[in-house]
Amino acid sequence: DQQVKQNSPSLSVQEGRISILNCDYTNSMFDYFLWYKKYPAEGPTFLISISSIKDKNEDGRFTVFLNKSAKHLSLHIVPSQPGDSAVYFCAASVPGGKLIFGQGTELSVKP
């Protein structure tokens, strides 16, 4: 069963606008959530994370929101830049466990 789901395989936005990537999870024991970014032919790189005790974490243009009651998290990128074009994976973990990743959303930011 897919414990972490990204239902949108792709997203296209205009440069300067907001990008919103969504992720849903099923395991209520998850206590830590992360977003990774992946360029072609490279490994994923860590972008931003959030603990289950928080509902928002911000780092520059990137903000992650967590809604525990809905088992939903989202990544906001504002303003979006062409260099943000990549595949974004959300991931979650129980304490001390391995990360479980979603299927990824390919973001395309058009100039």
Next chain:
Amino acid sequence: GAGVSQSPSNKVTEKGKDVELRCDPISGHTALYWYRQSLGQGLEFLIYFQGNSAPDKSGLPSDRFSAERTGGSVSTLTIQRTQQEDSAVYLCASSLSGYDYGYTFGSGTRLTVV
């Protein structure tokens, strides 16, 4: 080294042959993970090593897959009697500990079974 190193970067093998994929984690990282990404799919967990603990093998898809980690450092993922469905990018990651989720990934090994 400065990052996680994987070799080879590309491997083409004939169906039925065995392959070995290598991962050199970041020095001092006690946790090591193998994932794979099949075409159009997400990152599928395979196996997780943490220090001297028994590895978490719960993601290995069949008994044709095995992995070892020697001396708490280098890891080798072995696939025996490869099948076409094994074709994927195999990614290795390491982290300081099992509670450090900021994994550093290697660039992966692209395996093609023909």
